Amino acid sequence: MYLTGWTALLAALGAVPAAALESRAAAWLWVLGTLALAGLDAWMAPSxxxxxxxxxxxxxxxxxxxxxxxxxxxxxxxxxxxxxxxxxxxxxxxxxxxxxxxxxxxxxxxxxxxxxxxxxxxxxxxxxxxxxxxxxxxxxxxxxxxxxxxxxxxxPEFASRRHLPARLARLRELDGRSSVLLKGAGSEFDSMREYVPGDDVRTIDWRSTARRGDVIVRTYRPERDRRIVVVVDTSRLSATRVADAPRLDASIEAALLLSALAAHAGDRVQATAWDRVERARAAAPGTRIVHQLADAVAAVEPSLLEPDWPGLVRLLQGRVSQRSLVVLLTTVDTGAADSGLIDAVGALAARHLVLVASVEDPELASLERGRADADAHYEAGAAARASLEREAVAGMLRRLGAEVVLAGPDELAPAVADRYLALKTAGRL
Amino acid sequence: MTAVTEGFTTAPRAASARAAARRGRWGIVVIVLIAVLVAVVVATTRAPDSTPMSTTGTTPAGARAVAQVLRDQGVDVRQVAWLADARIASPETTTLVLVDPSTLGPAQVASIARYPGDVVLLGSVGSVAPALGLAVEDVPVPVAGLARPACADPDAQAAGQVRVQGWGLRAVDDAAVDDAPLTCFALADGAAAFARAEADGRTVTAIASADLVTNGELDQLGHAALALRTLGRHPQVVWYLGDIFDDTTLTTGDSGAAAIEARPDFLPPGTGSALYALALAVGVVALWRGRRFGALVREPLPVVVRASEATRGRARLYRSIGARGRATAALRGTAALRMGRRLGVARGSGRDALVAAIHRATGRPAGEVAALLYGPVPPTDAQMMTLVAQIDALEKEVHRP
CATH class of the missing domain: 2.60.40.10 (Immunoglobulins)
Structure with a gap:
């Protein structure tokens, strides 16, 4: 049962008889009568x-x-x-x-x-x-x-898709489809054509030049059909907030931008969200991977668990047979190193190219610059210590042959995409 | 159980609602029992009346005892807080008792002067006694003392001996008053506890030492005799215990018009009842607004832990133990790392190479650079801040294009 404002209004009208009769009993009678009428009305209402x-x-x-x-x-x-x-x-x-x-x-x-x-x-x-x-x-x-x-x-919002057009333009430049005659130094031999001014003299094919009489250059096109495995770490460090959003959200943005870009570039992308078990998985040909990945990671929440990195290595060994680019979207700090990240990267780097991307906290940088008082100096010292430790872990990862990208939550996705394009340009995939 | 009809979901059957009510039956019973208990307790217990001279007051300063004895003797004692509520029907059979009459206003005194019946004043009399034809004035009694009646008044004679304290009375010469007042129980300095005069066909009695009618003193000396004989002259007593907000005048008879005249009120009649009805309507409004349109929807939300919490915690640890060594070492380390990167010094090439590179870039003496980056730990916070400022300045020089 519920009452409407009309009941309240009717009850308030009881002031008139109460004033006329100068009687509180009249007021009570009116209000109780109103409530009784409301009760009768509710009883008569349809089921x-x-x-x-x-x-x-x-x-x-x-x-x-x-x-x-x-x-x-x-x-x-x-x-x-x-x-x-x-x-x-x-x-x-x-x-x-x-x-x-x-x-x-x-x-x-x-x-x-x-x-x-x-x-x-x-x-x-x-x-x-x-x-x-x-x-x-x-x-x-x-x-x-x-x-x-x-x-x-x-x-997920996929706010980083605004970075996609610029990266696709760079991809087309690599691909030779752009009007700019800037051939990428990708690794796959494409065709031969006559030299035009502006071409890199290093691409001149002297054997063909000698045979034809004209100056002939080799053209290359970027590699295609490379395999890319995106791993989104959903363990405890992904739950911490960086600039009002969990680290996981920045990782997801980076995964979405990278998979969109790689799918356009003709590479095969598969993705997994992992802590101790696989939380989500996406593997689809072409650009469908983007939607599938967004759908798969939509309901993934950070879990307060230590990540099982050896388990991830076993999972990837069973799933990926060819050499791939393995992108680990995780957190680089001493905690991650203790949990076995470095050993896992070492094991993966033996067969694959590994890219470790980590969401940096812009607040730590501002803490490190704090010089207001003695307390701020201690905070700056603590932040500098954390930064040194991170640098140390990143250095160990680099010595294992992994690529390391450290960027703030908004810059991580374009930074990972740029690193992917750089690797592709260098033909390292 | 939710019923689905042709793809539509409807509310569950009322039977299950009744079952839910049955499940909550004991809760309802307990709530009703508690409500009844609270109502009974509230209805039966009253906060004790601690007002001095109140006929319901049970403290030593109250006057419940005298009222109770008067009632046992068949006297109807009625206490009023507003003069307008007195509504004395028959002044000839009523004693009007005014407690602390000196607080009354001129209009009120005038209305009392017009009153034809007997009046008893308890406490300091102020201007009321002269207005009623009792030519006495107040005198303070700093030291209490016992006094015997030195007058012919039968009530005073019956009492024998009373204690004079607080206030006393002294007769004054007043040309407007014919009879000199009768004062009794006078101390050596002339302060009397009791005065009585017959004026305009009524008896006006003043008991300045009003303490003698209180619960605490009524049973001492001759207090009881004096109080009961004075107050119990008529079958009805109207006991006026003035409210400080009372500005109404005395009423006689049971006429509402007189009461309204006595209590000037600019609001039309029935306003109070109308406000009462509106207050009840507010309760109905509460029922209307208090019924929620369905329950709130619960949502599991993630906890918010900022990534910088760990670093801030470490900073607090540094601060609490004054770990200047670790704090400056970290700041020196990051500065060296950045400057080494800027100057192209490889990480593993040692401190001497870095110091030499900085020396070349800035022109600062190598010893100074080495002291800044690899010198001793500053012993105080102030020196730590100075050192960090110097390192910042050095870094700025290195990064200058």
Whole structure:
């Protein structure tokens, strides 16, 4: 049961007889009478079971974008229904207008759209549907909440896709399709053609030149069909927040940008999210990998576990037979080194090219520059110590032959993409 | 159990709601029991009245004892806080008792002067006694003393001996008053505890030492006799214990119009009842707004741990033990690392190579550079800050293009 504002207004009107009769008993009688009338009205209201609802949530919505969840309400009874329906969602789904007034004749139905604007990645489960049906006097009515299961998957934002056009342009330059005649020094021999001014003299093929009489150059095209394995570390260090978002989110951004770029470049990408077990997996040919990866990692949350790096090495050994670029999106610090990251990179670097990317905390840099007072100096010292330790671990990884990319949360994705392009240009894949 | 009809979900059957109510039955029973218990306790216990001279006051300064004895003798004692509430129906059978009359205002005194019945003043009399035809004035009694009646008043004679304390009375010559007042129980300096005069057909009695009617002193000496004989002359007593906000005037008879006249009120009649009704309506508004449109939706949220927490914790450890050595070593290390990178000195090439490179780049003496980067640990925080500032300056010189 619920009351409406009309009941309150009617109760307030009791001031008139109370003032006229100068009697508090009259006030009490009026209020109790009003409540009794409201109770009668609620009793006369139609049963909440006469309203049926069906939820049609969107399959998925990208973080930062809007979508609408539809709730179909139908009058299953023989009386006209008036009231309201609340389509409840958790706060982070951003359903601002979740209450819908309904007025349905017998057999009618209506589609109610609730705008969603999620503020958090993941699988978000809807709350209960609450139905209010008013009585004939509009003083009160019946109310009931019941579960109508629904779920919306909020995909990662992929904010780093704004970096994609610039990287694709550089890729086309490498590929020779661009108008700029800048041939990449990729490793695969493509064809021969006559020399035009501007070509690198080192690409002149002297044997053909001697045979033809003209100056002939070799052209190359970037390697294609290389294998790229992206590993997103979801262990405990990925849970810590860097600039208001978990490290994991920056890793996911980098994974998405890299897989989009590599898929356009014709490489085969597969991705895994790993801590002690595999949390998500994506492997699809072509650019479909991007959507599949976004869908797979959407519901991945950081787990407060130490990562099992030897387990990851075994997983990759079983899954990848050819030489690949293994991109580890993790955290480079002494904790990661203690958990076996260095041994794992050593084992992987024996067969693959390993790129270790780590989200750096910009706050540490600002701490290190702090000179305000003695306390700030101690903080600067602690930050410098952390930075030295990180440098030491990064140096060990580099000596093992791994590429290391350290960047802030917003710069990590373009930095990893640039390093990938550099490796591709150098023909090291 | 949620029913699904033709693809639509409806609310579960009411039977399950009844079952839910049954599950919560004991909770409801307990809540109702607690509510009843609280109501009974609230209804039966009153905060004890600690107001001095109140007929319901049970403290030694209260006056419940005298009121109780008067009631046992068949006297109707009614206490009022507002003069307008007195509504004395028959002044000839009523004793009006005014506690602490010196606080009354002129209009109130005038209304009392018009009152035809008997009046008893308890406490300092102020200007009230002369207005009523009792020509006495207040005198403070710094040292209490016992006094015997030196007058012919039968009530005083019956009492025998009383204690004079607090305030006393002294007769004054007043041309407007015909009869000289009768004062009794006078101390050596003339301060009397009791005064009585017949004026305008009524008896006005003043007991300045009002303490003698309190619970604490009523049973001592002749206090009880004096108080009961003075107050119990008529079958009704109206006991006025002035409220400090009371500015109303005395009413006689049971007429509402007189009460309204006595208590000037600029609000129309019925305002109080209307406000009462509106207050009840606020309760209904609370019921209206308090019913939530469905429960809040729970959401598991991740904990927020900032990545820099560990570093800040380490900084606090450094600070708490004054680890200047470790702090400066780390700052020197990162500065050396950056300068080495800038000057192209390989990491493993040793400190001498770095010092020499910095010496070449900045022109600073090699010994000074070595002291800055590899010198001793600063012994105080101030020296640590100076050293770090010098290293920063050196680094700035190295990085200058």
């Amino acid at each position: 909440v079971r006469s309203l049926g609802v069906r939820r049609e949530p969107p399959e998925s919505v990208r973080l930062g974008e809007s979508a609408a969840s539809t709730l179909v309400a139908a009058n299953l009874g023989r009386r006209t229904l008036r009231g309201a329906v609340r389509d409840a969602w958790p706060p982070s789904v951003g359903a601002t207008q979740a209450r819908h007034p309904v007025a349905l004749g017998p057999g009618e139905s209506v589609r109610l759209r609730t705008a969603l604007r999620p503020t958090r990645r993941g699988d978000l489960t809807a709350g209960a549907v609450t139905v209010r049906l008013a009585g004939p006097l509009r003083l009160a009515g019946r109310q009931r909440s019941f579960a109508v299961p629904a779920r919306v998957r909020v995909l």
